[in-house]
Amino acid sequence: MNAAVQNPSFEAWVAGARQSARRPPAQPRQALVVAGQVVGSVAEGFLNQISPCRLLGKRYKLSNQEHSGAMAWCIDGPADATTDALNTLAAALRDAALCGPWRDEQLAVCNPAGEVVGTVERGAVRVLGITTRAVHLVGLAPDGRMWVQKRSMTKPNNPGLWDTLMGGMVSAADTLPQALARETWEEAGLQVGALNALQHGGHVDFSRPSREGGGAGYMLERIDWFRAEVPAGMEPCNQDGEVERFDLLPPGTVRDQVAQGQFTLEAGLVIAGFLGL
Known part of the structure; x- marks a missing residue:
């Protein structure tokens, strides 16, 4: 029997965590449509808190209107201006203290077909219900022990909690392998090419309410996780x-x-996947 299954406390945690990871929005949400394409969602009435003139002065019109048979928040503008339109909206939300911590990092924005149609500031993705991607690395020593990290107390999310050897977002500039390599170096000071038996292990999906925007956010994220052996004599060193x-x-x-x-x-759900639960 798998060792993880013999630990009822851990098994119970995993069952509860999976329920926490897949929860409906805390309040009704409406589609966010930019240049005619659905790219996310916002809590009903949420965008009433910002002045439409913040977008009108930038060539864009923000309105609440019908789209595909339901009310939606729409930003009108040319398709090639989707990134600028979304970042203009993100800046308005930041100025009204209605988004998450500002990172000066762009994340990819996709339409329902999975096609990248633009990018947006990372701090706004939760309140705008935009799907994100992340990557984790489960790092093992040759004797089977697991490398884990304690997050800095200055981290905006989950400070001081423990994590896998590496966990980070996939930025708009990265492919998944590039994000794996970049984050592994930045967080652990390790080159993925120096690791043994690197392989994709699986993925974890999240859809749950988020505290950003006064609780109006919604997290939609796919975490791809990898596993690898850190060779004997090699130790992680944060950069x-x-x-x-x-x-x-x-x-x-x-x-x-x-x-x-x-x-x-x-991290707990990634570790559960690694352990076969």
């Missing part, structure tokens, strides 16, 4: 100041700490 420290722990200890709530929800 970007976002990690307090790394520990090398037996899988049983990791399971116990996940069940105790010491890991982020995302």
Whole structure:
């Protein structure tokens, strides 16, 4: 029997965590339509909190109108201006203190067919219900112990909690392999080419309410996770100041700490997938 299944506390945590990861919006949402394409969603009435003139002065018209048989928030403008339109909206939300922490990082924006139609500031994706992608790396020592990181207390999300060896967003400029390589270096100081047996392990999907915008956000995210062996004598070393420290722990200890709530929800579910649950 899988060792993870023998730990009822961990198994119970996983069952609850999966329910937490897939929850409906806390309030009704309406589609966000830019240049005729649905790119996200916003809480009903949320955009009434910003002045339409913030967009009118930038060539764009923001309106609440019918789209495909339902009310939606629409930004009119040329298709090649989707990125500028979304970032203009994001700036208006920032100025009204209605979005998450501003990162000066662009994330890809896709239509329902999965085609990239623009980019937007990372701090606005949750309040705009825009689907994001992330990547995690489960790093193992040759003896089977697991490398984990403690997140810096200055991190805007989940400060001080434990995480996989690496976890980060896929930026608009990255492919998934590029994001894996960049984040592995920035967070752990490791080159993916120096790791052994690197392989894609699976993915975890999130759809749940988010606290951004006073609780008006909605998180939609796919996390692709990988596994690899960190060769003997090689140790992670943070490069970007976002990690307090790394520990090398037996899988049983990791399971116990996940069940105790010491890991982020995302990392815990990635670890559960790695352990076969």
